[in-house]
């Protein structure tokens with residue numbers, strides 16, 4: 102009996118449907134199967150032999166099954182009906198041998214197909230992720246992390262199930278249909294014709310159920326996405342949730358989404374439950390037709406009992422294959438929805454890219470920076486973030502950029518690192534427009550210290566050496582000493598091999614900042630951009646951070662973005678930005694801070 106509604110099948114079908122949790126509507130219409138193959142077939146290069154082997158082995162297994170059923174018919178007539186035990190042993194041994202060989206073929210076929218499928222997934226995921234890594238921040242600013250993760254997992258899997266193992270399934274199922282139908286016709290063509298007339302009924306039932314099943318699976322997928330985003334956002338903001346006593350409301354939120362999910366799953370459950378009996382009724386009708394018609398054929402001497410049983414067995418194999426062909430046809434177009442979403446990522450182009458004529462810097466930069474009449478407006482924004490901004494920074498100089506919130510201070514850093522390009526004007530490094538320098542070379546010469554110290558969940562050592570993975574432990578320790586974090590690291594249970602928790606949560610704000618400073622020291626780039634290095638630190642921690650920061654800045658061109666002027670070093674040149682609507686008026690002045698570091 103064939104049942105399409107198992108929970109595994111539900112997941113299989115639901116994976117093929119791709120929706121965004123954000124807009125709660127299906128994504129753009131699924132792309133055609135042809136386009137999906139056109140786009141993703143090249144990824145099967147190097148794997149096609151595996152898939153071909155999967156097809157051949159599955160066909161061999163199906164042929165063995167055809168032979169096994171023929172033997173079963175023979176045993177029924179020659180042994181059971183004739184009552185001749187002596188004729189039993191040879192076909193019985195052959196039957197056993199065939200069963201073993203069929204099992205081996207089937208195992209090997211599934212194994213190589215799974216290997217091809219997994220390698221395809223690995224290859225495609227690597228390619229999509231590598232492409233994502235080339236995209237500029239504007240791409241990520243406008244998307245939900247959960248949605249991108251779904252594209253890298255479920256959607257890629259949906260593509261594989263269409264282009265890789267899906268194709269193997271179609272070919273082998275078609276071959277099985279031909280073999281089993283051929284064998285049934287070989288036994289009795291007229292009986293076969295009668296029973297084949299029932300095939301459309303199976304397809305019709307499959308179509309009726311699969312259509313509803315697909316809708317239910319789509320709802321399940323949608324609410325699953327919504328549930329995931331509630332869980333992700335709530336757990337990642339736990340301190341906010343607890344500090345604001347919002348635990349119950351978050352739980353209620355999840356419960357609401359969970360109820361929608363429950364309803365969608367129950368619809369799938371009743372469809373699955375009803376489908377089995379419906380197919381069973383059809384199969385019973387078939388069996389009655391076969392037995393009634395077969396009895397008439399036997400009575401007229403055109404068929405033996407063994408032949409009738411073998412015939413029934415061939416049909417028992419044939420109907421499931423027909424059934425899966427029906428399912429493939431129904432679900433394949435839905436699987437294409439995933440490829441639409443993955444294609445969207447692959448088609449996205451970074452807002453900035455290397456010019457064809459760009460070259461790496463010939464030597465380590467001297468650190469001379471010039472902003473020349475730079476204007477910039479973020480995509481989809483009308484108000485410019487920077488307007489006609491001009492200033493220079495000499496090698497080794499420290500410039501403090503300050504100004505009210507939204508004046509464009511961080512934007513200036515993003516332009517220097519070429520996360521975006523100015524709309525007009527230009528930025529020069531050592532007199533060369535940074536668009537004429539390769540991005541890799543430009544970024545090798547600039548270290549950005551973010552507002553919030555961005556750390557990974559690895560060890561202390563991994564995090565300090567992030568910008569120079571080949572650094573020795575001695576170099577890492579030296580950088581940590583200069584950053585004033587070495588003594589603290591020594592108190593940790595595994596010292597430099599101590600994991601620091603997700604995003605460095607096992608560290609205090611000051612310790613995280615010192616680790617980030619050690620990382621910047623080890624990277625040793627000639628230009629330094631410090632974006633609000635004191636954010637989130639209390640007065641005394643901020644003052645203590647200034648000492649390692651001063652060591653980091655020594656001998657480097659530094660742009661320090663801050664609205665907190667209390668701790669800026671003595672004699673720093675200050676640039677005050679004003680919001681762009683007032684044309685980025687800048688005020689340049691030398692100042693002696695009230696809290697100059699010792």
Ligand SMILES: Nc1ncnc2c1ncn2[C@@H]1O[C@H](COP(=O)(O)OP(=O)(O)OP(=O)(O)O)[C@@H](O)[C@H]1O
Pocket residue numbers: 239242479480482486504505506507508509510511512513664
């Ligand atoms: N990714 C973005 N997309 C669209 N607009 C942005 C983006 N980032 C910043 N902006 C806008 O650009 C302007 C300048 O932002 P920017 O972050 O450079 O200001 P800032 O001076 O660093 O502010 P703060 O001191 O609050 O960090 C703001 O109006 C802001 O809303």
